[in-house]
């Protein structure tokens with residue numbers, strides 16, 4: 256079974272740290288965009304088998320009416336996730352999303368401290384995020400994931416704990432937390448370069464990561480991937496399939512696909528995509544070593560780890576010195592080393 260990813264490349268405003276492909280939404284674009292998505296799906300449907308899961312990401316999927324998403328959410332019997340931004344979640348929106356077929360929501364909260372949200376250009380307040388969560392619950396969503404960012408400008412360990420505690424008090428089923436990265440071309444990176452902003456120190460980020468692991472564990476969450484925590488049985492099925500090399504089809508500009516052996520990428524250009532969505536995907540030529548490295552990098556981000564049989568005898572000898580045994584004959588990076596896993600990956604990469 257495969258995964259379906261639908262990219263919604265629209266955002267109402269650009270967050271200061273974000274380098275994802277997205278642009279402003281104009282009302283007339285949504286219909287034309289979904290026509291193009293339908294054409295791409297019709298042309299490429301045969302690349303993978305039946306869909307088990309759907310993930311609608313962005314951009315900001317909650318910037319479009321849920322009725323546009325319904326035909327895609329209907330394509331999978333399993334987990335059907337839609338990313339939402341707090342400022343879009345009204346009772347009418349939440350009910351429409353549920354009626355459109357979503358059974359899981361991933362909401363970008365990022366922080367529960369207003370000054371931190373403002374510093375990175377988020378359009379919602381901490382209270383709006385809390386209200387949006389309550390609205391989703393009231394509509395009937397019983398599988399909600401919340402996103403947080405640590406290492407934000409002006410964030411202290413104490414304010415991070417406040418965001419963490421506040422989010423855990425809401426009692427979501429899943430939590431994703433990422434350390435802020437300074438990507439090329441973003442407003443935040445420009446501010447650092449011009450001396451207007453200072454990056455959080457590695458030491459502070461490490462402490463925040465440890466606080467995160469401790470708080471999530473105390474709240475009963477399983478740390479199943481470097482940045483992801485879930486109540487038992489609530490791990491993200493769609494994303495876990497990415498880490499396991501399950502095939503997936505990605506629709507929309509900037510989306511990636513993998514049919515089990517070949518990777519494809521759609522150029523991140525809306526205008527180009529709208530002109531010829533059927534032939535947008537370009538093959539990314541991969542060597543066997545590239546494939547091994549992809550598997551290594553993704554699988555070793557997880558508590559499940561990697562199948563030891565993928566290593567040559569020499570590699571396996573080295574891997575056994577760097578990794579710990581995991582169930583089912585697998586090997587994994589010990590949780591305590593996840594934050595510094597790059598040095599281990601560099602030793603094992605081909």
Ligand code: SF4
Nearest residue numbers: 266269270273313314
């Ligand atoms: S973080 Fe999300 S909402 Fe903000 S610009 Fe990026 S994709 Fe859009």
